[in-house]
Amino acid sequence: MTLLITYLVIAIGVSFLCSILEAVLLSISPAFVAQKLAAKARGAETLAKVKNKLDQSISSILILNTFAHTMGAAGVGAQAIRIFGEQKETLIAFLLTLAILYFSEIIPKTLGANYWRVLAIPSSYVIAFLVKLVYPLVWLSSLLTRLFSSKDKDIVTREELLMVAELSHKGGTLDKQESQLLENILQLRNTKTEDILTPRSVVHALAKEVTISSAINSEKTANFTRIPVFDG
Numbered sequence: 413m414t415l416l417i418t419y420l421v422i423a424i425g426v427s428f429l430c431s432i433l434e435a436v437l438l439s440i441s442p443a444f445v446a447q448k449l450a451a452k453a454r455g456a457e458t459l460a461k462v463k464n465k466l467d468q469s470i471s472s473i474l475i476l477n478t479f480a481h482t483m484g485a486a487g488v489g490a491q492a493i494r495i496f497g498e499q500k501e502t503l504i505a506f507l508l509t510l511a512i513l514y515f516s517e518i519i520p521k522t523l524g525a526n527y528w529r530v531l532a533i534p535s536s537y538v539i540a541f542l543v544k545l546v547y548p549l550v551w552l553s554s555l556l557t558r559l560f561s562s563k564d565k566d567i568v569t570r571e572e573l574l575m576v577a578e579l580s581h582k583g584g585t586l587d588k589q590e591s592q593l594l595e596n597i598l599q600l601r602n603t604k605t606e607d608i609l610t611p612r613s614v615v616h617a618l619a620k621e622v623t624i625s626s627a628i629n630s631e632k633t634a635n636f637t638r639i640p641v642f643d644g
Contacts, residue, residue, distance in 0.1 A: 416491035423484025423508070427516035429538075430477035435524025436535045437462070437469055442568070444532065455533040462536045465543075471553035472542040481512065574598055617642050 445463050448456035462469045485508060492504040524531065543550055568576075574595055581591035616632045617640045627633050 413495065416488060416495060419484050419487030419491060422480055423488055424511055424516045426480035427477050427512065428520045430473050430480065431517055431520035432524040432531065433535050433539055434470070434473050435521040436528040436531045437539065439525055439528035440532050444529070453533070455536060458540050459533055459536040462539045467554055467557045468543050468550050469539050471550045472539065472546050475546045475549050476542060485512070570598055615640065
């Protein structure tokens with residue numbers, strides 16, 4: 413029974429940790445890392461290193477998780493059959509699958525995705541240790557991933573920034589005016605001069621001969637801070 417419990421802890425416990433680490437790592441945004449670095453927070457450099465070398469970090473987590481799943485499940489199955497008999501083999505496999513699904517996948521990944529800001533720094537230390545622990549296998553994985561990785565690594569696209577501005581307004585982080593300001597700035601590149609010009613027919617202008625007192629007394633003049641003056 414002791415071996416059964418040991419294998420069960422390996423299969424679920426280690427995998428629980430790996431799932432949390434993976435969810436936290438993938439939830440960390442570049443802006444969050446930059447913020448921690450700017451604030452010189454403790455562990456910020458480790459966090460940046462882990463996030464920047466994402467392929468190594470993910471590989472170390474998946475390697476440990478795969479070993480835990482495979483060895484733990486095999487050990488639990490063998491010990492359970494020896495203790496409870498082969499007639500319980502199907503039931504044991506079913507219960508173990510449910511346990512792994514909920515306690516080492518769904519629950520930890522939900523926790524990691526919801527509390528990644530709190531867990532980011534502690535998780536970075538653990539991931540950095542895992543990379544060193546299984547580095548030979550991580551190095552081999554890095555060679556393989558380079559064959560399939562893209563050379564284009566835009567941190568954030570313009571379209572994503574526009575969506576962030578919109579979602580920030582909906583979430584209450586930015587007010588409507590701030591959100592529109594960001595959207596207008598990002599769209600300025602594609603804006604043509606004719607799109608922002610004011611038609612001459614509606615421009616309020618003053619003739620050169622108009623006196624200052626007359627201009628001040630004009631109701632239209634009071635609505636503008638800069639008024640063009642024309643000759644003729």
